[in-house]
Amino acid sequence: xxxxxxxxxxxxxxxxxxxxxxxxxxxxxxxxxxxxxxxxxxxxxxxxxxxxxxxxxxxxxxxxxxxxxxxxxxxxxxxxxxxxxxxxxxxxxxxxxxxxxxxxxxxxxxxxxxxxxxxxxxxxxxxxxxxxxxxxxxxxxxxxxxxxxxxxxxxxxxxxxxxxxxxxxxxxxxxxxxxxxxxxxxxxxxxxx
Amino acid sequence: xxxxxxxxxxxxxxxxxxxxxxxxxxxxxxxxxxxxxxxxxxxxxxxxxxxxxxxxxxxxxxxxxxxxxxxxxxxxxxxxxxxxxxxxxxxxxxxxxxxxxxxxxxxxxxxxxxxxxxxxxxxxxxxxxxxxxxxxxxxxxxxxxxxxxxxxxxxxxxxxxxxxxxxxxxxxxxxxxxxxxxxxxxxxxxxxxxxxxxxxxxxxxxxxxxxxxxxxxxxxxxxxxxxxxxxxxxxxxxxxxxxxxxxxxxxxxxxxxxxxxxxxxxxxxxxxxxxxxxxxxxxxxxxxxxxxxxxxxxxxxxxxxxxxxxxxxxxxxxxxxxxxxxxxxxxxxxxxxxxxxxxxxxxxxxxxxxxxxxxxxxxxxxxxxxxxxxxxxxxxxxxxxxxxxxxxxxxxxxxxxxxxxxxxxxxxxxxxxxxxxxxx
Numbered sequence: 001x002x003x004x005x006x007x008x009x010x011x012x013x014x015x016x017x018x019x020x021x022x023x024x025x026x027x028x029x030x031x032x033x034x035x036x037x038x039x040x041x042x043x044x045x046x047x048x049x050x051x052x053x054x055x056x057x058x059x060x061x062x063x064x065x066x067x068x069x070x071x072x073x074x075x076x077x078x079x080x081x082x083x084x085x086x087x088x089x090x091x092x093x094x095x096x097x098x099x100x101x102x103x104x105x106x107x108x109x110x111x112x113x114x115x116x117x118x119x120x121x122x123x124x125x126x127x128x129x130x131x132x133x134x135x136x137x138x139x140x141x142x143x144x145x146x147x148x149x150x151x152x153x154x155x156x157x158x159x160x161x162x163x164x165x166x167x168x169x170x171x172x173x174x175x176x177x178x179x180x181x182x183x184x185x186x187x188x189x190x191x192x193x
Numbered sequence: 194x195x196x197x198x199x200x201x202x203x204x205x206x207x208x209x210x211x212x213x214x215x216x217x218x219x220x221x222x223x224x225x226x227x228x229x230x231x232x233x234x235x236x237x238x239x240x241x242x243x244x245x246x247x248x249x250x251x252x253x254x255x256x257x258x259x260x261x262x263x264x265x266x267x268x269x270x271x272x273x274x275x276x277x278x279x280x281x282x283x284x285x286x287x288x289x290x291x292x293x294x295x296x297x298x299x300x301x302x303x304x305x306x307x308x309x310x311x312x313x314x315x316x317x318x319x320x321x322x323x324x325x326x327x328x329x330x331x332x333x334x335x336x337x338x339x340x341x342x343x344x345x346x347x348x349x350x351x352x353x354x355x356x357x358x359x360x361x362x363x364x365x366x367x368x369x370x371x372x373x374x375x376x377x378x379x380x381x382x383x384x385x386x387x388x389x390x391x392x393x394x395x396x397x398x399x400x401x402x403x404x405x406x407x408x409x410x411x412x413x414x415x416x417x418x419x420x421x422x423x424x425x426x427x428x429x430x431x432x433x434x435x436x437x438x439x440x441x442x443x444x445x446x447x448x449x450x451x452x453x454x455x456x457x458x459x460x461x462x463x464x465x466x467x468x469x470x471x472x473x474x475x476x477x478x479x480x481x482x483x484x485x486x487x488x489x490x491x492x493x494x495x496x497x498x499x500x501x502x503x504x505x506x507x508x509x510x511x512x513x514x515x516x517x518x519x520x521x522x523x524x525x526x527x528x529x530x531x532x533x534x535x536x537x538x539x540x541x542x543x544x545x546x547x548x549x550x551x552x553x554x555x556x557x558x559x560x561x562x563x564x565x566x567x568x569x570x571x572x573x574x575x576x577x578x579x580x581x582x583x584x585x586x587x588x589x590x591x592x593x594x595x596x597x598x599x600x601x602x603x604x605x606x607x608x609x610x611x612x613x614x615x616x617x
Contacts (some may be wrong), residue, residue: 096498132542134522134535134564135388135609136402136434137491137498139409140447140454140475143431147452165408166431170386177562177580 060089062124062193075121079192082114091149093186096133098144100152108149111190112156123158125149126189127166128173130182139168145188163193211354213374213587213600213607217253221595224259225339227252228276229285230267236291240321244287244299244328250373251332251346254589255573256597269302276306283312283339295321303335313338325376345569348372349613350576351380351390351399352587356605367401369416372569372612374600380416389434392613393441398423399611400435400444409433411446413461425459436480445469445488447477456490469503470510482525489513489523489532500534502549514547516554522565523547526572526592533557533566533575544577546592557590570614578608 061079063072083089087110091100100108115123127146129138143166150162174181229249232241245262252258267286276284288300296318303313313334319327329347336344354366367381367390381387385404392399399414411432415421425432430449437444443460456470456479470476474494481488488503500514500523514520519537526533529549536545536556543558544566557575566577569589574597576589581599585606589597600607 096493131562133498133519133537134478134491136447136478137475137521139388139431139433140449140477143449143454144475164430167386167404168388168409170388170404177583 059189059191062191064122064193067120071120075118075192078114078118078121082110085110087111087114089190091188092183093145093188095130095182095186096141097186098141098148100148105152108152112153112158115153115158115161116156122161122163122193123153124163124165124191124193126171126191127164128171128185128187128189129169130185131169131172131177132182133169135168135170139166142166142168145186149188149190211368211377211379211602211604213352213370213377213602215250215254215374216599216601218596218598220253220256220259220597221591221593225257225283226259226281227261227283227285227339228263228267228281229260230263230287231265232287232289233266233268234289240297240324241287241289244289244324244331245285247325247328247373247375248285248332248335251329251344252336254373254598255336255344256591256593256595257340257573271304271309273306273309281306285335292318297321297324299327301331303338325371329372342573343571343615345571345573345612346372348570348615349392349396350374351392351611351613352600352607353387353390353609354602354605354607355585367399367414369399378416380414388609390609390611391435391437391444392611393437394439394614395441396613398441400437402433402435411435411444413444423461426464434477434479438481439483439485445479445481447479456488469505478522480524482529483527484529487525487529489525491521491523500532500547513549513552514554515552520545520547524567526568527570528572533568533577535564535566544575544590546575555594557592557594558588558596560588563588565609567610567612569612576610576612578610 060083061076088107091104091107115121125146127142129141143164146164146166150159150164153159153162172185174184229245231245234241249260249262252260267284269286271284284304284306286302290298292298298318300316302311305312315331332346333344349369349371351369354368356364358364362384365383365385365387366379367387368377368379370377380399383403383405388402390399390401397415397417399416401412401414402409403412409431411425413423428448428450431454432446432448434447435444442462443458445456445458447454448457453473454475454477455468456476458467458469469488472492472494474492476490476492479488479490486505488505490501491498492501498519498521499512500520501510502513503510513532517536521535523532523534531549532547534545534547535542536554538556541561542563543556543560544563546555546557560579562580564578566575568575574589574591576587578585579588585608587600587607587610591597
């Protein structure tokens with residue numbers, strides 16, 4: 001496995017063509033055990049998200065005090081561009097699951113390519129859980145979700161630039177106590193720094 | 194001096210405002226009928242009724258007693274026939290005498306209505322500030338005289354309150370109170386979550402999880418020493434789920450510094466870290482048995498979330514729960530024979546009691562989202578967090594299965610309960 005991983009990394013370094021990277025990744029990526037369907041979530045989610053936008057603002061760029069205002073502005077622009085290209089900054093998970101499905105893997109790869117194009121940026125992955133089950137278990141589960149994303153980025157040699165934090169069930173985006181709110185809250189958020 | 198008193202009064206009234214509301218829900222059908230008479234007061238002392246009142250509330254909260262007052266002050270000439278006819282089984286009478294500005298003489302006697310004998314009697318002097326505490330102590334003595342078991346009255350609670358401050362901001366407070374939720378004190382305020390408060394066995398420290406540095410870390414606070422906090426060393430990843438060893442010298446906690454979430458013990462004086470589990474799965478929510486020989490913990494090593502017990506002498510780990518697809522956050526009963534835990538029933542999360550030897554599991558509640566069970570120090574009750582009317586409340590269930598009382602905050606949610614050992 002290690003050999004394959006380093007082979008992939010080497011190939012990535014040789015080729016900047018993203019389709020090659022994707023093909024290679026698909027050969028080595030473990031198949032997900034559970035596939036989450038994002039389509040049927042989004043339809044029911046919009047009303048909840050809209051109602052809750054006052055208490056939760058998704059943040060894609062946190063800035064960095066070590067950089068100048070101009071550098072931070074440039075970084076913010078780059079992140080906004082990635083956002084506009086349609087890349088997802090929030091990935092959702094199945095109940096008690098931390099597996100990354102095929103569609104989500106493609107989203108992580110977009111971030112991997114973005115990070116390689118923007119070597120000054122670091123990424124914070126925030127893992128979250130829904131309110132069901134115990135708080136401390138959920139804290140561990142949130143970290144596993146963020147680590148699952150980091151593991152893919154690690155295949156691109158980006159581990160050292162990725163920081164993982166778990167908030168467990170403490171920072172829900174949807175405040176309701178129902179299936180669709182829970183689905184929305186089981187997530188990893190991408191925040192560039 | 195006057196300024197000082199004024200400052201104290203302001204502080205005091207602010208605390209009174211934050212008292213959790215206590216609602217007694219249901220008593221056992223065979224609840225023990227006891228009358229606690231108003232005290233006979235010599236001199237100017239309102240505290241006589243205070244003592245009787247606190248005591249009645251204590252017994253009614255326990256779920257095992259039906260405590261009422263008498264419509265007159267019962268003195269040592271007790272009309273036993275009358276009380277027998279009213280089906281009262283025991284009666285408490287008392288005297289309070291003011292001997293100086295702040296000092297009172299208290300006399301108390303517990304009488305068995307049927308045998309007409311004195312089961313407990315005590316006479317002592319007490320300072321005004323100690324009246325509440327001494328009343329809890331006396332309640333424990335009377336409880337023992339009647340049931341042959343310890344009470345849990347002279348003890349403290351710790352819990353976390355959460356208030357919405359608007360614009361998505363919240364205020365979290367770590368609070369402690371007496372076992373009847375009176376005398377609340379705020380130990381810590383934070384804009385970020387506070388989790389898992391745990392009283393040390395000597396009741397001088399509280400371990401808890403804070404996110405104040407943007408990540409979960411374990412701290413130890415000295416609630417009776419101003420601004421004294423002990424921080425554990427920096428560990429990469431999660432540090433969470435602290436629980437005390439019964440000797441008070443070390444804690445168990447969950448760390449993910451080596452990638453996996455595993456359980457470690459940390460010796461507070463030697464600063465020595467010992468790994469207790471090492472599995473690629475999530476291991477967390479450890480708690481010690483009262484003899485310190487076992488830990489119970491949550492793990493998803495089987496693919497499901499279940500509770501395991503590790504015998505620390507042999508190193509052997511056994512799965513404890515086999516009923517249901519989700520069992521977590523187990524705590525040992527004081528006698529070490531059972532575990533209280535969170536158990537999933539269909540889509541609901543409820544509190545259950547597991548007999549460790551027989552593996553029998555009894556579901557104790559009917560709610561949707563129960564969390565954080567913890568035993569009263571005498572093992573007769575389990576306090577836990579649940580949701581009521583869309584807000585977090587604390588609830589208490591007797592191990593015999595009836596719900597006894599509820600603690601509700603007017604200011605917001607209350608969660609993460611922990612019950613101290615006996616006061617020293």
